[in-house]
Amino acid sequence: MSKPLIVNNIRTLRFMANEMTQQELADKTGVSRQTIVAIEKGKYFPSLELAFRIALVFEKPLEAIFTFTLNAE
Amino acid sequence: MDIKERKILVSLISSILILSIYTIYVYQNSVIKNPEILNDFSFWGKSFLILIPVSITAQIVIQILFAIFNAITHPKEKESVTDERDKLIELKAIKIAHYIFITGFMLAMGVVAFGLQPWLMFVALIVSGFIAAIVNDFARLYFYKKGV
Numbered sequence: 001m002s003k004p005l006i007v008n009n010i011r012t013l014r015f016m017a018n019e020m021t022q023q024e025l026a027d028k029t030g031v032s033r034q035t036i037v038a039i040e041k042g043k044y045f046p047s048l049e050l051a052f053r054i055a056l057v058f059e060k061p062l063e064a065i066f067t068f069t070l071n072a073e
Numbered sequence: 074m075d076i077k078e079r080k081i082l083v084s085l086i087s088s089i090l091i092l093s094i095y096t097i098y099v100y101q102n103s104v105i106k107n108p109e110i111l112n113d114f115s116f117w118g119k120s121f122l123i124l125i126p127v128s129i130t131a132q133i134v135i136q137i138l139f140a141i142f143n144a145i146t147h148p149k150e151k152e153s154v155t156d157e158r159d160k161l162i163e164l165k166a167i168k169i170a171h172y173i174f175i176t177g178f179m180l181a182m183g184v185v186a187f188g189l190q191p192w193l194m195f196v197a198l199i200v201s202g203f204i205a206a207i208v209n210d211f212a213r214l215y216f217y218k219k220g221v
Contacts, residue, residue: 023151030154030156031154031156031157031158032077032153032154032155032156032158032159033151033153034075034077034153034158034217035156035157035158035159038158038220038221041220042220043219043220043221044158044220044221046157047157049157050157
């Protein structure tokens with residue numbers, strides 16, 4: 001079975017948002033900086049609620065931040 | 074290593090220290106003087122009942138001391154909030170620890186079922202609880218490092 005993979009471009013979006021720091025994004029979304037780091041590195045897939053919170057911060061639709069692909073094994 | 078990982082490491086080391094010191098204390102003050110006490114259920118009951126508050130109090134004191142030490146050594150570090158990732162990591166680690174403790178519990182019941190020395194049952198319970206606590210901390214460290 002194909003393994004689902006979610007990729008994101010939070011790092012790019014932070015850069016475009018006046019070089020927002022990970023801590024600033026963490027404060028705005030109510031999570032720890034370590035969680036933002038883990039999401040950016042693809043070590044943690046956020047909940048739908050957190051994904052929407054991140055999208056709200058960048059004022060973008062969810063699919064502009066997260067991309068779902070099926071990674072064939 | 075961030076504050077959460079350091080906290081887990083402190084918890085891990087303190088768990089090992091607390092149980093080791095308590096075991097040595099009980100062994101020297103009760104078991105050496107009277108080895109027959111191992112077959113006395115009230116001895117095991119008292120030992121368990123004392124260990125729980127002693128362990129909790131010691132853990133709290135150690136965590137407070139760590140917080141003070143951490144505030145001095147890392148003054149600019151912000152206290153991290155507990156979020157969904159922390160809760161998920163905690164749940165996964167507890168699940169693993171739970172399986173280990175249940176295995177230990179089954180072993181303890183096996184000891185009774187096969188008619189071995191009753192004190193072995195208590196030892197199996199303590200050891201499985203201890204290993205479960207250690208594995209819980211290791212699992213949390215692993216999930217923080219490798220991702221969840």
